Amino acid sequence: MQDDKGMEERLRDKAKLVLKVNYFTSICSLVFCLLCLFALNITKIIPYVFLAFGVLNLLNTFLYKYHKSLTLAYNIVSIMALVGATIITLYSGGINSPFIFVLALVVVAGYMSTRSYGALYLYLILSIVLLIYAQSITDFSFTSNVVPEGSKDLFALLSVLFSVYLLGGVFGKNLLHVHHKLYKTKSEVEEKIKEKETLLKEVHHRVKNNLQTVSSLLSLQSRNIDDKQTKDLLKNSQNRVISMAMVHEMLYMREDLSKIEYKSYVEELAEYLVRSIKGTSSNITLDIDIPDIKLNIDTAIPLGLLINEAVTNALKYGIVDDSEGEIFIKLRRGDDGEYQLNIGDNGIGFPETMNHKTTKSLGLKLIHNLARQLRGSIIRDVTKKGTYYIVKFREIHQKVPSLA
Known part of the structure; x- marks a missing residue:
């Protein structure tokens, strides 16, 4: 039950992070679209890619509330981000475009989802970066830089600010929060385990003491009995109680509360029985x-x-x-x-x-x-x-x- 609750909490934290990233990137994309059109004088390809991503990602976030599949929502936004960032990179300078760093954010988001998705997007984006580079150094190029010369510096600044803020202000901040929460949960679990171990040790100690009390009572009772057969029966019962008490004593004395080293137990038990029945010599x-x-x-x-x-x-x-x-x-x-x-x-x-x-x-x-x-x-x-x-x-x- 505790594992299920922990899994549900982790899923909720991951869902909150994905939704927050979705909202942030959608709003930034729509703002970028307006800046491209009215401040940077970029009128081809790039502003419409920003617009499409912003609208479609808001729709993706809205639909998550109905299908509740975080994997589906994450993969949709990752694919859209991958395609959109690749197109914008190609049409804003290729391998020299500052927007290429946004592709790295898709890898970070992948590893925040699962290790397998992170590895998948890592190798996919490395391949895309190599293809962009190959396209930049060859004579054959099917794209052109649509960013006006006078807007290149401002476009680069906005791209870097977007990447840094998304990486630090959204991913980094939330990852730190999740890490702190996991550390706190781990500390609480370790403390509870330690408390239970202490309590269990105390239980074994008390059981051992109670069994030794029973053994002492049997010993006292046998002293008031003259009949040898009855005395032997009480002595046998006393030895049985002692054999059980030894187990609890060993569990109490050792760090491992779940198992006992059986060789030392048998040696102590056998030596006790020999002394009890045959005497010290x-x-x-x-x-x-x-x-x-x-x-x-x-x-x-x-x-x-x-x-x-x-x-x-x-x-x-x-x-x-x-x-x-x-x-x-x-x-x-x-x-x-x-x-x-x-x-x-x-x-x-x-x-x-x-x-x-x-x-x-x-x-x-x-x-x-x-x-x-x-x-x-x-x-x-x-x-x-x-x-x-x-x-x-x-x-x-x-x-x-x-x-x-």
Whole structure:
């Protein structure tokens, strides 16, 4: 919506500029016509070209109010200006005519419309100037200078004044206004983006704090419970909350608020789980192989929870007591944009007959449910020792609502 509004404003500014130039050039052409006839004593060709351009351009400007096609109105006036300026140049001295500079204004107007039109009129006018020059240096000439000798200096002065004022007083002034307006709009947009980024950081910070509060409440609750099974359930829930809090903490700490560096996240999460379940001194080795991959929050959280469940199960049921063990976590992104997560341990594993449908283990059910949430697939590689999963998924892209 904001882009549409900005486009409409730019179109209105461009329309105002074209209409202003049209009115100015039409009035100047009609004044030039009268000066040629009554002050400069030019009675052939030139005053009638000025008259025709002035009248036809006023008609072109009037018709724009009905068809509303700025491109059509611009091209009509450009073609008329091109033809009229060429004729006046040919009949007022050819390559030596001061009116030849008006042709350059058509190029400026073209670039103010679009780059393609500017380039088109640039090469067209360069060709016309070369033809005028060729016509001036050859014996063959189908035009003659109709400006009387006594009026040449005044005609040159009026032509230069017309060109300079149109270039500076109309084009230059309005271009500066548009540039200032665009700069102001850009500054306002950048300021709004900065405000939203600050607000978003604050949101991530508060979410992280709230999740840590939930984790602390679960920890306090578990201290008043003697039943080991219930204590374990609360501890598992606490670790799940922490895994989500880590994502928000990383987004808050980094400049990029849309994605997190996943290697550092997985390393911090895995090390935390090892300390939480096995203690500060353990025989667990972490083999984490993740390149420079960044994931958005919609993918990072469910994938983090999946890794949390797999590592937790490995630490609690795969690598029992104080046994030595290794946990493998490998993440790769394929050329087709699909990610593959290989995660497992070299512990005792569990029977092939057990799966997420038949077991009562919440962790195993969550692993498969989270794989579905990632819109991916998960298989267990039973050829390897312990428990080993292969998860394939693609990054989730949520549609962001309009901020209009």
